[in-house]
Amino acid sequence: MALELVDIHKHFGRVRANDGVTLRVEAGELHGLLGENGAGKSTLMKVLSGFHEAGSGEISLDGELLALRSPRDAIEAGIGMLHQDPLVFLPFTVLDNFMLGSGTNDRGIAAEGLDELSDRFGFSFDHDTPVRRLTVGERQQLEIARLLWLGARVLILDEPTTGISASQREQLFATLKTLAAEGMIVVFVSHKLEEIEDLCDRVTVMRLGKVVGETRLPVPAEQLVEMMFGKIIAPTGRAGSSTGSTTLRLDDVVLGSGLLNTDATSLGVSEGEIIGLAGLEGSGQRLLLEACTGLLEPESGSIALGDKDMTGLAYRSYHEAGVHYLPAGRLEEGLVSGLTITEHFVLAAGASDFFVDWDAAADRAAALIEEFSIKGTPDSTAESLSGGNQQRLLLAMMPPHIRLLLMEHPTRGLDIESADWVWTQLLERRDHGTAVVFASADLDELLLYSDRILVFFAGRVIKELDARQTDGDQLGHLIGGRSVA
Amino acid sequence: MNDRMRRIGLAVLPIVLAAAVAVLLLLAVDAPPLRSFNLVWNGSLGTTNKLADTLLTWVPLVLAAAGLIITFAAGLWNIGIEGQIVIGAILATWVAREVPGEAYFIIPATLLAGMIGGIIWGLLAGVLRVYGKVNEIFGGLGLDFVATGLAVYLIIGPWQRAGVASTSGTDLFRAEVWMPEVGGFSWLALTIAVIAVIAVFFLMRGTAFGLKLKAVGANNRSAFLLGIPTDRYMLAAFALCGALAGLAGTVQATAFHHKLVPSISGGYGFLGILVVLLAAFRTAWIAPIALFFMALSVGSTQLSLRLGLDSAIGGVLQGVLVLFALLAGGVQAKRHLGKRRVAGATLVES
Numbered sequence: 001m002a003l004e005l006v007d008i009h010k011h012f013g014r015v016r017a018n019d020g021v022t023l024r025v026e027a028g029e030l031h032g033l034l035g036e037n038g039a040g041k042s043t044l045m046k047v048l049s050g051f052h053e054a055g056s057g058e059i060s061l062d063g064e065l066l067a068l069r070s071p072r073d074a075i076e077a078g079i080g081m082l083h084q085d086p087l088v089f090l091p092f093t094v095l096d097n098f099m100l101g102s103g104t105n106d107r108g109i110a111a112e113g114l115d116e117l118s119d120r121f122g123f124s125f126d127h128d129t130p131v132r133r134l135t136v137g138e139r140q141q142l143e144i145a146r147l148l149w150l151g152a153r154v155l156i157l158d159e160p161t162t163g164i165s166a167s168q169r170e171q172l173f174a175t176l177k178t179l180a181a182e183g184m185i186v187v188f189v190s191h192k193l194e195e196i197e198d199l200c201d202r203v204t205v206m207r208l209g210k211v212v213g214e215t216r217l218p219v220p221a222e223q224l225v226e227m228m229f230g231k232i233i234a235p236t237g238r239a240g241s242s243t244g245s246t247t248l249r250l251d252d253v254v255l256g257s258g259l260l261n262t263d264a265t266s267l268g269v270s271e272g273e274i275i276g277l278a279g280l281e282g283s284g285q286r287l288l289l290e291a292c293t294g295l296l297e298p299e300s301g302s303i304a305l306g307d308k309d310m311t312g313l314a315y316r317s318y319h320e321a322g323v324h325y326l327p328a329g330r331l332e333e334g335l336v337s338g339l340t341i342t343e344h345f346v347l348a349a350g351a352s353d354f355f356v357d358w359d360a361a362a363d364r365a366a367a368l369i370e371e372f373s374i375k376g377t378p379d380s381t382a383e384s385l386s387g388g389n390q391q392r393l394l395l396a397m398m399p400p401h402i403r404l405l406l407m408e409h410p411t412r413g414l415d416i417e418s419a420d421w422v423w424t425q426l427l428e429r430r431d432h433g434t435a436v437v438f439a440s441a442d443l444d445e446l447l448l449y450s451d452r453i454l455v456f457f458a459g460r461v462i463k464e465l466d467a468r469q470t471d472g473d474q475l476g477h478l479i480g481g482r483s484v485a
Numbered sequence: 486m487n488d489r490m491r492r493i494g495l496a497v498l499p500i501v502l503a504a505a506v507a508v509l510l511l512l513a514v515d516a517p518p519l520r521s522f523n524l525v526w527n528g529s530l531g532t533t534n535k536l537a538d539t540l541l542t543w544v545p546l547v548l549a550a551a552g553l554i555i556t557f558a559a560g561l562w563n564i565g566i567e568g569q570i571v572i573g574a575i576l577a578t579w580v581a582r583e584v585p586g587e588a589y590f591i592i593p594a595t596l597l598a599g600m601i602g603g604i605i606w607g608l609l610a611g612v613l614r615v616y617g618k619v620n621e622i623f624g625g626l627g628l629d630f631v632a633t634g635l636a637v638y639l640i641i642g643p644w645q646r647a648g649v650a651s652t653s654g655t656d657l658f659r660a661e662v663w664m665p666e667v668g669g670f671s672w673l674a675l676t677i678a679v680i681a682v683i684a685v686f687f688l689m690r691g692t693a694f695g696l697k698l699k700a701v702g703a704n705n706r707s708a709f710l711l712g713i714p715t716d717r718y719m720l721a722a723f724a725l726c727g728a729l730a731g732l733a734g735t736v737q738a739t740a741f742h743h744k745l746v747p748s749i750s751g752g753y754g755f756l757g758i759l760v761v762l763l764a765a766f767r768t769a770w771i772a773p774i775a776l777f778f779m780a781l782s783v784g785s786t787q788l789s790l791r792l793g794l795d796s797a798i799g800g801v802l803q804g805v806l807v808l809f810a811l812l813a814g815g816v817q818a819k820r821h822l823g824k825r826r827v828a829g830a831t832l833v834e835s
Contacts, residue, residue: 319712327710336704339696346693347700347711356693 001027001062003048003079003154003185008057010043015387015413017043018054019209025154025187030180032200032217033189036228036281036441038412040209041189045156048187049081050074061154075101080152084159086139088131095127098146110149117145121175137168144175154185161195162282173199191280193224193480225476229443244271246306247404247435248292253301255287262287262459264301269404269435274426276446276467277439278479279456285439286327287459289406292437293325294318305403322403328412330390335382341365341393342378348397372396373421388418395425405429407438411445423449443472443479455479499813503806510801516792524791529784537669541741542751543779544671544678545570545733549757550764550771551678551685552729557766558689559722560702565610565625566730566754568632569603573731574738575636576602578655578745581662581738582644588661592673595662596735603731604724606632611723615716621723629754637747644745654746664740674740681729686768698722730754763810778803 003025010018017040025031035041046052048059050068059066066077074081088097099110111127118125123141131139140160147155157176161169176199180186190196196203197217204214205227213227248269255262262284269275277285290296291303294315302311305321327333335344342365346356365378374392376385385393391414398405410426411419427449430436440446446453450467455478463478508518529539549566556563563569577599584594606628613624641650664673689695700708701718709715737749760778764770785799 315709316712316714325710332704333706333710336700336707338703339700343696343700346696347708347713350712352693354692354694356691356696358691 001153001183001185003187004058004060005044005048006058006060008044008047008059009055010047010052011055016209018047021057021206021209021211023204023211025185026202027183027185028180029201030176030199031185031187032196032203033187033206034191034193034196034203034224034228035206036191039191039206039228041191041206042158043209044206045081045158045187045189048074048154049079049156051081075147075150075152078151078153079156080147080150080154081156082140082143082147082158082160084162086136086143088134088139088143090132091130093128093130094125094134094142097131097142098149100146102146102150113149114145117148121145121178122171135164135168137164137172140164140168140172141175148179152184154187155179156187156189158189159191160188161190161192193221193228193280196224197221221480222473222476225473225480229441229472229476244273244433247271247273248437249304250292251302251304253288253291253298253303255284255291255296256299257287257296260284260287260459263461265461266301267454269437271403271433271435272430273451274430274436274438274449276450276453277437277456278443278446278453278475279439280479281441283456284459284461285456286408288456289325289327289408289437289439292318292404292406293323295325322399322401323406324398324402324404325406326394326408326410328408330387330394331383334394335390337383338381340379340381341369341374341376344382344393344397348399368396387413388415391418391422395422402429402434405434405436405438407436409440409442410438411440411442419445443475447472447475499809500806503809506805506809507802510798510805514794514798516788516794516798521788521792524787525781525784527784528787529780534669535783537666537671539776539779539783540675541671541736542783543776544674544736544740545751545753546756546760546779547678547772547775548681548729548733548736549753550760550775551681551768552726552733553757553761554685554689554766554768554771555698555729556722556726557761558695558698558702559719560705561614561719561722562622562758563607563610563625563723563726564622564755564758565606565628566726566757567750567752568610568625568629568754569606569727569730570734570737570750570754571629571632571636572606573599573603573727573734574745574749575632575639575734576731577735577738578639578644578658581658582655586661588665591661592664592739595739596677596732599731599735599738600728601731603727603729603734605727607723607725607727607730608720611720614723615719633747633750636745636749640745640747652747654742654744657744658739662739663743664736671736671740674736677732677736681732682768682772685729689768694721759807763807765814781806 577595580598613619789796
């Protein structure tokens with residue numbers, strides 16, 4: 001038995017989330033799907049589980065062509081998907097959740113089914129416990145049991161290890177190995193190199209919507225890193241490092257969100273210095289950026305801008321002190337859908353007057369559109385612009401004097417021309433004394449533009465590197481969580 | 486041009502459909518359609534007297550709708566507007582009963598009191614939303630019940646008519662408090678409504694305040710990152726809407742009923758939500774749409790008086806029209822959904 005996807009295309013507007021993906025998964029081996037966030041893994045799996053309909057392409061299971069228009073079709077075809085957040089109903093009991101979607105109302109039969117599956121995999125459930133009281137790991141187990149009971153022959157797991165404990169992870173992996181050994185098709189989706197290496201027999205790597213390689217495991221980690229991030233050609237060593245006074249100073253800052261806590265981090269950033277934050281998505285980079293802009297209050301430690309202690313102050317204070325934050329989500333955390341370019345410039349300028357001189361504002365917008373070569377008119381709305389032009393607009397909206405610029409993925413999704421342009425702008429700011437801290441998944445970018453690189457792994461800065469003395473291999477290793485001498 | 490024609494077509498289509506259904510409905514209850522339409526017209530806008538009546542009911546509706554334009558712009562469903570109208574009416578009533586003075590003093594005083602009442606009630610919903618994280622729909626709905634309860638308590642309790650505790654309302658206000666009329670037209674109320682609509686129109690279209698409010702409503706997170714104090718703007722939206730709702734309550738009390746009654750809001754708050762939705766959040770459209778609603782509502786009483794139809798027929802006609810307009814809007818939205826979904830999905834992916 002084998003699952004085959006042939007030439008799957010799925011576009012969202014201009015974004016080619018899946019651009020001709022072909023993938024074959026044999027029964028009996030654990031197949032990993034590896035790639036950075038945004039590589040198109042989740043889209044592919046959503047196509048496979050009927051959640052999205054593919055633009056074109058064919059899916060077949062055991063030689064039989066499938067038409068998947070809804071998750072129900074997928075389940076009926078024997079394809080079960082375990083979502084990152086298990087799809088359980090929290091107030092319902094274990095047994096109720098188990099029975100959902102099965103079409104049977106016989107609690108006795110369902111209870112037997114659940115017990116049988118639980119015995120097989122060493123799960124233990126109390127049928128009448130509300131699922132709310134289960135841990136995320138237990139909810140996953142329940143979901144796996146449910147999918148198997150529904151007759152799944154293919155099991156897809158989308159980033160299943162987020163939010164579960166180490167022992168639950170072990171148990172999950174053991175279950176998956178058993179299932180694969182029993183002849184089931186198991187696809188394990190992850191951006192975590194180590195897990196794929198631990199668990200899978202074979203891995204397919206995706207990047208920018210395409211399959212870039214497939215190999216049997218084990219292989220040397222560098223090979224996977226190279227597939228994930230592309231061939232690293234960054235020249236090492238670059239001009240211009242700074243000796244200015246300190247702009248930002250973090251002392252033993254401990255940060256925490258619901259999912260991730262960071263270890264105590266200390267960092268000093270000088271005027272005109274560029275710091276790159278490397279690491280797999282969600283390793284703590286965003287927490288650090290949010291702390292530096294007042295959006296996340298540190299649990300302990302102190303933050304200072306220049307000589308001024310900013311610990312505990314709100315975003316507005318940071319904003320007024322010359323800190324500018326540009327998160328990755330350009331349309332969610334930066335621009336406002338529905339508002340025009342002119343309106344964005346008016347908002348960005350602070351708009352202190354009650355009445356706006358709209359003619360003057362439109363003239364100013366036209367001038368800035370020209371200066372920043374944005375493809376659009378003063379009346380274009382933010383969401384009608386392409387990603388590159390949205391980024392240009394965001395940069396054009398920045399106030400003239402910024403002390404500290406914090407950015408997430410400055411060039412993600414941009415073509416080369418736009419990406420170069422963005423960095424020309426950023427370097428110009430740098431030359432005028434702005435300190436830049438940016439997170440990126442692009443190793444070239446990190447090596448080419450940073451003075452120093454902080455490598456994050458699981459909430460910890462595991463290494464601080466001088467970008468001039470670092471090469472792509474070393475960085476790739478560190479990102480994967482391996483320490484290199 | 487072609488696009489424009491299509492847009493006009495899409496706007497007219499539901500009206501044609503609704504008119505067709507209205508004709509069928511009237512035929513079904515054995516009412517001659519043309520005569521019925523004529524009766525509605527004459528009973529609402531056709532004669533000076535009726536026009537004055539219709540316009541007086543139009544005022545509170547249009548005030549409520551104007552206020553809701555502001556809260557909707559900020560992304561808020563101000564369901565609490567009914568309560569804001571009621572509290573406005575209660576405070577205006579208190580001034581009318583307790584404060585002595587001539588008309589030139591007492592009328593502005595009641596208006597001011599009404600606005601303050603509405604602002605307080607609006608801000609309460611706002612504070613619950615902004616600081617208590619209580620969804621404004623639930624908070625507002627709760628506050629509506631409290632306000633109505635308070636009105637009923639005052640009417641059968643402290644403000645009961647001499648000798649009788651009845652829910653029919655308080656004693657009539659003294660004549661100085663009544664809003665002035667000329668030839669049956671309550672000119673002051675009308676002026677207030679017209680000024681309110683124009684003010685809201687320019688507030689939302691031309692000012693930095695309106696722009697920031699729109700940004701807060703369309704994307705709270707982006708607005709916050711742009712340095713807009715989003716909490717304050719949401720509170721301001723509640724306060725402004727409350728003020729206009731309070732004015733509506735005052736008009737209801739001092740120009741229409743001339744006393745406080747339990748159902749003082751007249752349902753104009755909820756109806757105002759419908760008007761704003763039908764106007765697709767455009768200020769310029771609320772005045773004619775509100776007028777149409779009120780004309781149908783006032784005029785259809787003639788159908789029961791003259792043709793012996795059930796008095797519910799006006800409401801049914803209103804409902805049919807609203808459904809068709811919303812349906813047309815829904816169809817349009819569905820066409821655009823493809824595009825929007827694309828935008829949404831792009832975000833998820835990146």
